[in-house]
Amino acid sequence: xxxxxxxxxxxxxxxxxxxxxxxxxxxxxxxxxxxxxxxxxxxxxxxxxxxxxxxxxxxxxxxxxxxxxxxxxxxxxxxxxxxxxxxxxxxxxxxxxxxxxxxxxxxxxxxxxxxxxxxxxxxxxxxxxxxxxxxxxxxxxxxxxxxxxxxxxxxxxxxxxxxxxxxxxxxxxxxxxxxxxxxxxxxxxxxxxxxxxxxxxxxxxxxxxxxxxxxxxxxxxxxxxxxxxxxxxxxxxxxxxxxxxxxxxxxxxxxxxxxxxxxxxxxxxxxxxxxxxxxxxxxxxxxxxxxxxxxxxxxxxxxxxxxxxxxxxxxxxxxxxxxxxxxxxxxxxxxxxxxxxxxxxxxxxxxxxxxxxxxxxxxxxxxxxxxxxxxxxxxxxxxxxxxxxxxxxxxxxxxxxxxxxxxxxxxxxxxxxxxxxxxxxxxxxxxxxxxxxxxxxxxxxxxxxxxxxxxxxxxxxxxxxxxxxxxxxxxxxxxxxxxxxxxxxxxxxxxxxxxxxxxxxxxxxxxxxxxxxxxxxxxxxxxxxxxxxxxxxxxxxxxxxxxxxxxxxxxxxxxxxxxxxxxxxxxx
Numbered sequence: 001x002x003x004x005x006x007x008x009x010x011x012x013x014x015x016x017x018x019x020x021x022x023x024x025x026x027x028x029x030x031x032x033x034x035x036x037x038x039x040x041x042x043x044x045x046x047x048x049x050x051x052x053x054x055x056x057x058x059x060x061x062x063x064x065x066x067x068x069x070x071x072x073x074x075x076x077x078x079x080x081x082x083x084x085x086x087x088x089x090x091x092x093x094x095x096x097x098x099x100x101x102x103x104x105x106x107x108x109x110x111x112x113x114x115x116x117x118x119x120x121x122x123x124x125x126x127x128x129x130x131x132x133x134x135x136x137x138x139x140x141x142x143x144x145x146x147x148x149x150x151x152x153x154x155x156x157x158x159x160x161x162x163x164x165x166x167x168x169x170x171x172x173x174x175x176x177x178x179x180x181x182x183x184x185x186x187x188x189x190x191x192x193x194x195x196x197x198x199x200x201x202x203x204x205x206x207x208x209x210x211x212x213x214x215x216x217x218x219x220x221x222x223x224x225x226x227x228x229x230x231x232x233x234x235x236x237x238x239x240x241x242x243x244x245x246x247x248x249x250x251x252x253x254x255x256x257x258x259x260x261x262x263x264x265x266x267x268x269x270x271x272x273x274x275x276x277x278x279x280x281x282x283x284x285x286x287x288x289x290x291x292x293x294x295x296x297x298x299x300x301x302x303x304x305x306x307x308x309x310x311x312x313x314x315x316x317x318x319x320x321x322x323x324x325x326x327x328x329x330x331x332x333x334x335x336x337x338x339x340x341x342x343x344x345x346x347x348x349x350x351x352x353x354x355x356x357x358x359x360x361x362x363x364x365x366x367x368x369x370x371x372x373x374x375x376x377x378x379x380x381x382x383x384x385x386x387x388x389x390x391x392x393x394x395x396x397x398x399x400x401x402x403x404x405x406x407x408x409x410x411x412x413x414x415x416x417x418x419x420x421x422x423x424x425x426x427x428x429x430x431x432x433x434x435x436x437x438x439x440x441x442x443x444x445x446x447x448x449x450x451x452x453x454x455x456x457x458x459x460x461x462x463x464x465x466x467x468x469x470x471x472x473x474x475x476x477x478x479x480x481x482x483x484x485x486x487x488x489x490x491x492x493x494x495x496x497x498x499x500x501x502x503x504x505x506x507x508x509x510x511x512x513x514x515x516x517x518x519x520x521x522x523x524x525x526x527x528x529x530x531x532x533x534x535x536x537x538x539x540x541x542x543x544x545x546x547x548x549x550x551x552x553x554x555x556x557x558x559x560x561x562x563x564x565x566x567x568x569x570x571x572x
Contacts, residue, residue: 012112013041015063021051042110046135053134057109061132064111069131069503071095071107071141079145080104083124086146092116095133095142100501100508103127109135131503192240196247200269200294202233204277207511209296209337211279213248215241215289227464227512228337228571245283245290252281260285266364267294280364299367306346309339310514312553318456318518323347328455329418331405333430339462339514340427341366344401347425348372351399360401361388377403389413393422402426408444415445418453432550433457433519434538437529451521451529459517459550461571463563466497467505474498476565484565485555494559498566513562515572517550 013027022030022045034044042060045051061068080096083104089095094116097105104126108116117128133141199222203211208224220241222234236244249256252265267279278297283290306316322330330347332340345367351358352371363377363385373395375388385402386409392400393413405411405426418424430436436457440450474496481491499508519525519542528541543549548556554568 012060012063015059016041016045016051016056019055019059021055021059040110040112042112046109053136057132057134060111064132066111066130066132067502069107069133071133071137074141074503083126084120085123088120088123089142089146092119093135093138093142094120095138095145097131097503098501098506099126100506103129103501105129105131105501105503107131107133107138107141109133109138192243192247195236196244196251199234200267200279203294203296204269204271204298211294211296213244213292213294215245215286215291217288220244227509228462229464229507241289245292248281248292248294249283249290252279254281254283259290278366278368280366297366299369306350309343309346310557311516311518312548312556315516315518318520319347319458320350322456322520323350323423325423325455327418327421327423329414329453330423330425330456330458331428331436331454332425332458332460333428333433333436334460335429335431337462338460339512340460343458343460343514344425344427345369348399348401351423356398357396358399358401359392359395359397360403361385361392362401362403372401385410386413389417393417397422399423399425404428411440411443411445415449415453418455419449431459432535432539433459433517433542433547434535435459437538438535441529441532447530447532451526454521454529456521457517457519459519461515461550461554462512463515463554463557463567463571464509465511465513466499466561466563466567467502467508467510469504470500470502470508471497471561471564472500474564485551486559490555490559495561496558496565497561498564508564509567513557515550515554515557515568517548517553519547 013022013031016022017024017027027041030044030050031041034041037044039047042056045056046053057068060066074097080099083099084096092113093109095107097107099105102125104120104124106117106120106128108130109132111130111132117130120126120128199211203224206224206226208226209228210225212221212223212225212230214221214223215238218238220236220238221232222236223230223232225231246256248267249263249265251267254263254265262285263283265281265283267281268276269279270276276299278299280295280297281292282295283292306319311319319330322328332343334340348358348360348369352369354371357373358371359373359375361375361377363379365374365376368374375383377383377385377388385404385406389400389402389410390413397417400414400417400422402410402414402424403426405414405428414424414426428436428439430439436459437450437454440454441447476496478491481494481496486494501508504510521529522545524545525538525541528538533541539549543552550572551568554563554572557563558565558568
């Protein structure tokens with residue numbers, strides 16, 4: 001009788017036995033067969049469908065301390081392109097998910113295949129991080145990924161069977177009369193039209209704020225701005241650039257024959273009978289064709305509620321108190337994309353009651369609000385902010401909202417209205433609360449009028465929120481924290497975290513949070529304003545009163561582990 005020396009079972013074999021997925025005798029048999037076929041036990045089991053795929057994947061995930069990932073949740077358009085040769089993907093059965101720095105996250109069904117990871121590292125120069133996926137699901141995802149990556153025409157063909165007809169694309173022409181506005185434009189079913197519709201829907205579902213269609217000399221790309229950062233989502237063939245631009249221009253009622261001058265338009269997408277999304281569209285002639293940018297205007301953002309905006313309790317109290325005043329000027333300041341409009345609309349939403357007459361002048365009207373008299377300012381026909389404000393004052397207003405104070409005339413009328421029994425709200429493009437006050441003075445408003453009319457200034461930024469699933473504690477020395485501006489008490493209690501990146505967030509961040517400097521104009525600050533104090537003097541006085549500046553508010557958010565030091569240094 002011939003005897004054989006039994007080789008010891010591997011760790012994963014023991015784990016599979018322990019979890020009652022296979023028996024001891026089966027483990028010995030399968031291990032021997034796998035060795036003969038020069039493959040791993042895991043791969044042998046899943047390829048031959050010997051054991052339950054989810055059970056095997058769960059056991060492997062636990063044994064290798066690798067997260068189990070639901071690959072059905074990924075968006076194939078956001079996967080990294082041109083990083084790895086398709087031959088490698090097919091040979092080693094893995095899929096690239098996303099890249100963060102020098103790390104490439106890949107989906108595998110067998111993390112014991114270290115040779116594959118080494119080969120990927122050799123070809124890409126990137127360190128691989130693995131997540132685990134059930135074998136059959138991974139096979140299907142790889143097939144779908146390669147098919148979509150092979151040809152843009154295949155993407156268009158795939159849309160033929162999609163159910164985009166559930167969404168109604170309605171074009172708005174603000175120059176037409178009401179009868180024309182009620183006439184719906186039929187949906188074109190051509191592949192290009194359906195592709196554009198899908199891009200718009202994807203942007204909404206991914207929470208994007210802007211969509212960029214960009215032609216270049218040798219390629220064309222589409223990018224979404226999500227959480228303040230632009231990310232490429234697709235690269236259609238450059239030959240389709242004119243057709244894509246023409247379709248968007250038709251939808252937004254632009255002149256498709258005009259390719260030399262910038263144009264503005266608007267699109268409305270009905271998602272359901274009760275919800276619609278507006279897109280503000282701008283076409284700009286560039287060296288290689290028309291670049292088109294769509295700003296997504298979601299009316300639901302006006303109903304977020306002040307509690308969801310990220311104000312600290314003291315800051316929220318100051319804002320609410322100012323909103324309940326019968327008169328005064330509230331200014332919200334910050335750069336483009338800092339959330340000023342949402343802050344204003346949230347305030348208007350609180351004030352929007354039957355007992356008040358509220359009017360707003362905007363360029364353009366970004367979010368339609370029931371119960372508010374909204375006017376779309378148009379300089380082309382002479383309907384300026386100043387002219388609209390004068391008309392408001394003859395309309396028995398309680399609350400007036402001005403989209404932006406751009407010139408002395410508008411500022412003077414807003415100040416006058418705030419001094420004569422009206423609550424006025426508006427925005428300015430300045431960096432801080434103190435800069436806002438000095439901007440009004442430099443525009444030519446007398447210091448006495450600024451001091452008596454201005455009641456509250458809110459300076460703000462938006463920072464990306466750390467992903468709660470993968471962020472980790474960051475090691476930062478006391479010296480570094482002190483240099484960043486943390487106080488002694490904060491240094492000893494701060495929970496500083498950093499972005500990592502995982503399948504749920506891709507890049508370590510998910511969502512955004514507001515950072516605010518809220519300054520009430522107290523008698524002390526009024527005195528400094530009337531004494532023509534500069535921005536530094538005003539900022540120091542506000543801080544002394546107890547109003548944290550933007551940097552201090554941002555450090556507080558970082559100390560709570562809500563965002564990273566890297567992020568607050570980016571936005572402030």
